[in-house]
Amino acid sequence: MVDFMITVDENLCKGCNICTEFCPRKVYQESGVLNKKGVHVPVPENEDKCTQCQLCALMCPDQAIKVDEKVDEKDDK
Amino acid sequence: MDENRENRFMKYLRKDRLPHIFCAGCGNGIVMNTFFNGMEMAEVDFEKVVMVSGIGCSSRIPGYVKCDSLHTTHGRPISFATGIKLANPENEVVVFTGDGDAAAIGGNHLIHGARRNINITVICINNSIYGMTGGQISPTSPKGSYGSTAPYGALERPFKLSEMVKAAGATYVARWTTAQPVQLSNAIKKALKNKGFSFIEVMSQCPTYFGRKNKMRSPIEMLKWMKEESIVKRRADKLSAEELEGKIIVGEFQNKEEPEFSDKVCQLLEAQCTTGKPSSTRSAFEGD
Ligand SMILES: Cc1ncc(C[n+]2csc(CCOP(=O)(O)OP(=O)(O)O)c2C)c(N)n1
Ligand code: SF4
Ligand code: SF4
Ligand code: SF4
Ligand SMILES: [Mg+2]
Numbered sequence A: 001m002v003d004f005m006i007t008v009d010e011n012l013c014k015g016c017n018i019c020t021e022f023c024p025r026k027v028y029q030e031s032g033v034l035n036k037k038g039v040h041v042p043v044p045e046n047e048d049k050c051t052q053c054q055l056c057a058l059m060c061p062d063q064a065i066k067v068d069e070k071v072d073e074k075d076d077k
Numbered sequence B: 001m002d003e004n005r006e007n008r009f010m011k012y013l014r015k016d017r018l019p020h021i022f023c024a025g026c027g028n029g030i031v032m033n034t035f036f037n038g039m040e041m042a043e044v045d046f047e048k049v050v051m052v053s054g055i056g057c058s059s060r061i062p063g064y065v066k067c068d069s070l071h072t073t074h075g076r077p078i079s080f081a082t083g084i085k086l087a088n089p090e091n092e093v094v095v096f097t098g099d100g101d102a103a104a105i106g107g108n109h110l111i112h113g114a115r116r117n118i119n120i121t122v123i124c125i126n127n128s129i130y131g132m133t134g135g136q137i138s139p140t141s142p143k144g145s146y147g148s149t150a151p152y153g154a155l156e157r158p159f160k161l162s163e164m165v166k167a168a169g170a171t172y173v174a175r176w177t178t179a180q181p182v183q184l185s186n187a188i189k190k191a192l193k194n195k196g197f198s199f200i201e202v203m204s205q206c207p208t209y210f211g212r213k214n215k216m217r218s219p220i221e222m223l224k225w226m227k228e229e230s231i232v233k234r235r236a237d238k239l240s241a242e243e244l245e246g247k248i249i250v251g252e253f254q255n256k257e258e259p260e261f262s263d264k265v266c267q268l269l270e271a272q273c274t275t276g277k278p279s280s281t282r283s284a285f286e287g288d
Helices: A018-022 A055-059 B028-041 B058-064 B077-087 B099-105 B107-116 B161-167 B181-193 B207-213 B219-229 B261-272 B278-286
Strands: A006-008 A065-067 B049-053 B068-071 B092-098 B121-126 B172-177 B198-203 B230-232 B248-255
Touching (some): A018 A055, A018 B219, A055 A065, B028 B058, B028 B121, B028 B181, B049 B058, B049 B077, B058 B068, B068 B077, B077 B092, B077 B107, B077 B261, B092 B099, B099 B107, B099 B161, B107 B161, B161 B172, B161 B198, B161 B248, B172 B181, B172 B219, B181 B198, B181 B248, B219 B230
Parallel strands (some): B049 B068, B049 B092, B092 B121, B172 B198, B230 B248
Antiparallel strands (some): B172 B248
């Protein structure tokens, strides 16, 4: 289990799969099913491989992705 | 959407207008992200940002942003931006424009803005085509590329925008592509910090028209093409024109300090308007 989350907003995603292609850790997988809007919304299938580099969130043209920021160890307590 | 689960740039956007009108995978959305990223790095006060644009898909960006903005006529955003800056030099004026808007109909405004060195930042989204009107070729379309007005391929040589704006006198100039969002964000940060005319040329993908007409149907193919053909300026400077054929030269083209236009106007007014009466302002402009 990872202690952070990746979310893709279904209402914003247009299914371009830029995130799927350019994530250096291949976290996302193309979805086989269409959502209500007729979009294949990618699934962060391999969340455990994510390094929270934030590249996907910077490249998503539709501001659909949120990856939790790294929590600084020192700020933790 | 739960606010905690929203993209980090959502706070700058007019959520009620989303999703935006851009086609799936269009580069315009990536440029929006890199702008916000660069703005945060430059520590610019978002309250002071005024976005100005002309006409085109790229020019629709300001309409989605929660700041003061002005959507002007085709080719003229730099002229309107000049007025906004001079009316209140405290404004952080940013122009969003396309290759058609800035280099075709607005070419003159672009070079003269650069010549004046007025402190505004121009972000030109160069997708090498007129996206909004259906894929006509633009002054930056590569030689041989196809468009609805060039069914046999473009015959003309394209403008090299960054080189042109540098020659016209801009004090910060950089070119990157949407496939290099981190470098692009850094360039935007420097452009915002530069006190003078800053020009950012973003090579971007229009999969719907440029891509479809030039055998790159998906935004992913276009991004890979831009990434592969990019060559940093330092390396490009050592190569011949033949070796650079088809390459996209990326990096910083200009970064220098020169007197800035709104400063000069303020200094003139200060020196001439000693009484504070309207007549003394008039005489400052008339030069007596
Ligand atoms: C005076 C005038 N002439 C022509 C047009 C038609 N027109 C609208 S957008 C556009 C070109 C836009 O191209 P670009 O600036 O590259 O923007 P893009 O859509 O590619 O982002 C043209 C010619 C217009 N709106 N006004
Ligand atoms: S990059 Fe954004 S819009 Fe494109 S598929 Fe991924 S989440 Fe959806
Ligand atoms: S944050 Fe980086 S590693 Fe994680 S999913 Fe996004 S691109 Fe991949
Ligand atoms: S037509 Fe081209 S530039 Fe316009 S929104 Fe679609 S992909 Fe983007
Ligand atoms: Mg264009």
